[in-house]
Amino acid sequence: MKRVFEIALGILTAIGGFVDIGELVAGSQVGSRFGMNLAWATLLSLFGIVVFAEIAGRVAAVSQRPVFDLVRERLGPRFGLANLLASLVITLATVAAEIGGVALTLELATSINYLLWVPVVAFLVWVVVWKLNFEVMENAFGLSGLALVVTGIAVWQLRPDWGNVAHQVLHPAKPGTESVASYFYYAIALFGAGLMPYEVFFFSSGAIEQHWAKRDLPVLRANVFIGFPLGAAVTLSLMLGASLVLGPRQIDVGHLYQAALPTSVALGKWALIVVLLGFFACTFGAALETTLACGYSIAQYFGWQWGKFVAPKDDARFHLSLILTLVAAAAVLLSRADPVKLTEFVIVLSAAALPLTYFPVLVVANDPEYMGVKTNTPVSNALGVAFLVLLLVVSVAAVPLMIITKAGG
Amino acid sequence: MRLSDLLERAVVDQHGRNWGQVHDVYLVQDGPVSATAAAFRIHGLIAGRGTFGTQLGYVGRPGYEHDQETRGPWVLKALVRRLQRRAVYVPWTDVVEVGDHQVIVRSPPNGFDRANSGAPSSP
Amino acid sequence: MSAAGRELWARLHLLDRPILDAEGIPSAKVDDLEFSLPEEPDGLPILTAVLCGNAALARRFNRRLAQRLELLRRVFVPVERPGPARIDMSEVKHIGPALHITPRRHELEVATLDRWLARNVLAHLPGSGIDARSDDAPQ
Numbered sequence: 001m002k003r004v005f006e007i008a009l010g011i012l013t014a015i016g017g018f019v020d021i022g023e024l025v026a027g028s029q030v031g032s033r034f035g036m037n038l039a040w041a042t043l044l045s046l047f048g049i050v051v052f053a054e055i056a057g058r059v060a061a062v063s064q065r066p067v068f069d070l071v072r073e074r075l076g077p078r079f080g081l082a083n084l085l086a087s088l089v090i091t092l093a094t095v096a097a098e099i100g101g102v103a104l105t106l107e108l109a110t111s112i113n114y115l116l117w118v119p120v121v122a123f124l125v126w127v128v129v130w131k132l133n134f135e136v137m138e139n140a141f142g143l144s145g146l147a148l149v150v151t152g153i154a155v156w157q158l159r160p161d162w163g164n165v166a167h168q169v170l171h172p173a174k175p176g177t178e179s180v181a182s183y184f185y186y187a188i189a190l191f192g193a194g195l196m197p198y199e200v201f202f203f204s205s206g207a208i209e210q211h212w213a214k215r216d217l218p219v220l221r222a223n224v225f226i227g228f229p230l231g232a233a234v235t236l237s238l239m240l241g242a243s244l245v246l247g248p249r250q251i252d253v254g255h256l257y258q259a260a261l262p263t264s265v266a267l268g269k270w271a272l273i274v275v276l277l278g279f280f281a282c283t284f285g286a287a288l289e290t291t292l293a294c295g296y297s298i299a300q301y302f303g304w305q306w307g308k309f310v311a312p313k314d315d316a317r318f319h320l321s322l323i324l325t326l327v328a329a330a331a332v333l334l335s336r337a338d339p340v341k342l343t344e345f346v347i348v349l350s351a352a353a354l355p356l357t358y359f360p361v362l363v364v365a366n367d368p369e370y371m372g373v374k375t376n377t378p379v380s381n382a383l384g385v386a387f388l389v390l391l392l393v394v395s396v397a398a399v400p401l402m403i404i405t406k407a408g409g
Numbered sequence: 410m411r412l413s414d415l416l417e418r419a420v421v422d423q424h425g426r427n428w429g430q431v432h433d434v435y436l437v438q439d440g441p442v443s444a445t446a447a448a449f450r451i452h453g454l455i456a457g458r459g460t461f462g463t464q465l466g467y468v469g470r471p472g473y474e475h476d477q478e479t480r481g482p483w484v485l486k487a488l489v490r491r492l493q494r495r496a497v498y499v500p501w502t503d504v505v506e507v508g509d510h511q512v513i514v515r516s517p518p519n520g521f522d523r524a525n526s527g528a529p530s531s532p
Numbered sequence: 533m534s535a536a537g538r539e540l541w542a543r544l545h546l547l548d549r550p551i552l553d554a555e556g557i558p559s560a561k562v563d564d565l566e567f568s569l570p571e572e573p574d575g576l577p578i579l580t581a582v583l584c585g586n587a588a589l590a591r592r593f594n595r596r597l598a599q600r601l602e603l604l605r606r607v608f609v610p611v612e613r614p615g616p617a618r619i620d621m622s623e624v625k626h627i628g629p630a631l632h633i634t635p636r637r638h639e640l641e642v643a644t645l646d647r648w649l650a651r652n653v654l655a656h657l658p659g660s661g662i663d664a665r666s667d668d669a670p671q
Contacts, residue, residue: 063629065550069550072548072561073548073549074465075465076548077548077589077592077593078592078593081593130657130659131659302561302586302589303550303551303558303559303560303561303584304558304560304646305557305558305559305637306558311661312650312654312657312659312660312661313650313654313660313661314557316646316647316649316650316653316654317645317646317649319654320649320653320654362482363465363482363485366480366482367480368480369629370629375480376480376482378483381482381483382482384482385482385484385485410566410567410568410569410577411564411565411566411567411583411591412542412543412547412564412565412567413564413591413592416543416592432543433541433542433543433544434541434542434543435539435540435541435542436539436540436541436542436546436579437537437538437539437540438536438537438538438539438540439536439537440576440578440579441578442536443622444622445622445625446536447536447537448578448579448580448621449538449540449578449579449621450576450577450578450579451542451567451576451577451579452576501576501577502574
């Protein structure tokens with residue numbers, strides 16, 4: 001019975017966990033401008049995160065070492081350092097974007113300017129990371145993220161032409177008003193939002209924080225194979241809602257307000273409160289995860305002790321990295337960087353760095369020294385390699401497209 | 410001397426031939442015995458072209474059994490093995506000097522043995 | 533550690549591996565290895581110590597940077613011999629996927645910075661559980 005509960009909890013947590021500020025912003029923007037014609041990009045990123053999160057989680061559960069910890073051993077300190085620096089830059093910017101998302105949500109709820117919320121949120125994130133037990137933290141924010149399900153209810157209420165929706169998803173076409181470059185630029189942005197570097201490293205270290213071992217592989221698989229797709233469904237609801245409400249009125253998404261609009265239009269004031277709660281939970285949860293991901297990667301590269309499951313006195317450098325991360329992120333936001341634009345920038349940069357992030361995962365999962373008999377099957381490898389080729393293509397195209405389209409224009 | 414003084418250094422013999430860069434160093438626990446255990450001694454090194462993929466555990470080498478090798482992905486493994494097929498094993502007794510930028514060795518008349526051709530002969 | 537006869541590849545099996553202390557807690561990584569050159573003309577170099585810490589790791593990137601870090605280290609750590617943090621091979625009790633050593637991590641040269649940070653910075657935060665005044669290793 002306990003096992004069923006664990007699995008259910010894991011699935012529910014994974015739903016809210018899949019969605020962060022990247023999906024909120026990109027999902028709504030894309031829905032407004034392209035309808036459902038880019039749904040395939042979200043589905044493709046879902047496929048990728050499912051394959052690689054399963055691998056990364058399995059590596060952690062079986063070898064009792066998180067993936068990033070093994071990168072330096074298997075690929076050398078130079079590659080490890082390149083990987084560390086690239087993911088740190090991106091993840092740090094992501095921390096800023098997520099804190100910005102929390103601040104924007106609070107601004108919507110209280111009408112107090114988001115800049116005033118930034119230091120408060122950064123401080124609260126630190127308090128949770130410093131004191132709250134890992135599992136309690138994950139479960140609390142994951143479950144509250146379920147509030148986002150209201151976006152699905154809203155879409156149902158809006159009574160779209162489901163045939164038309166299905167057509168756009170299965171036979172995507174570029175809208176006449178948009179250029180080819182824009183179309184693929186936003187495809188990459190949406191794709192990058194679902195596959196950010198921190199997700200795999202956090203999932204892997206989180207498995208160790210929760211003391212998962214081989215016997216927990218079913219829970220891990222349920223999280224990944226059921227939870228993440230449900231999370232993608234939330235993203236698609238946001239996209240569909242935006243295409244139904246924002247698109248026809250040509251409303252651009254420049255603030256979280258527009259992302260919440262379709263839900264409140266469909267269901268009324270109460271729904272706005274619920275969806276804001278959902279936004280808060282998923283962005284705050286993601287702020288926690290990205291901050292921890294920064295600490296994990298630095299500590300694991302240098303071989304320091306790390307983890308919330310360890311008392312602070314035993315991993316001083318890890319906790320100091322977390323504090324410095326939050327200070328830097330808050331500084332970025334307080335320099336008046338627009339959180340929404342920052343989010344767009346970060347998800348495309350993520351897409352550019354994806355091969356660097358995922359290549360080590362694939363290699364490490366094939367090493368019998370760490371994995372025993374649970375190394376990748378040829379099927380996993382084939383999927384992984386095919387996906388890696390796709391990631392290379394995306395990576396090469398990302399920055400040029402950003403320049404050509406002037407970041408979406 | 411440190412391991413970092415050897416790894417990735419060019420290996421050059423008395424004729425000026427470049428055998429590649431040092432990929433790894435072979436240790437055997439047959440040294441002086443202290444309170445706890447015998448010490449490890451360097452018996453030789455592997456040198457080959459470039460250093461791509463040499464730490465991944467794909468390539469056969471003396472003392473490293475086949476079932477310990479990293480298993481895949483197949484594409485990468487095949488690529489690394491092909492790149493490293495000419496890597497050689499240099500016994501330490503053939504090392505003349507560890508210089509600042511290269512390791513000078515004395516190569517036997519037929520050159521050094523390929524690294525993946527089986528166990529090295531003891532010095 | 534097994535008494536004798538073990539065969540290893542330095543880079544594949546030792547380098548960049550985690551070092552676990554007496555309690556099995558990760559304390560550092562194997563950043564470099566130290567060998568003593570033999571006196572006899574036909575002798576083989578002997579592995580004498582594991583080197584760890586930033587100064588040791590830096591040497592694999594850039595020698596000059598490493599020398600500067602080694603000098604910097606002497607400012608913080610009252611040390612008799614120059615060079616990076618060192619763990620003698622006599623303190624290594626098992627070599628597997630990770631290196632197991634006999635001392636506790638607080639006794640290691642490489643832990644000095646961590647302990648200093650814990651006592652002087654982190655201790656000031658509420659709820660840390662660190663006794664700033666105690667000069668002993670944390671329990």
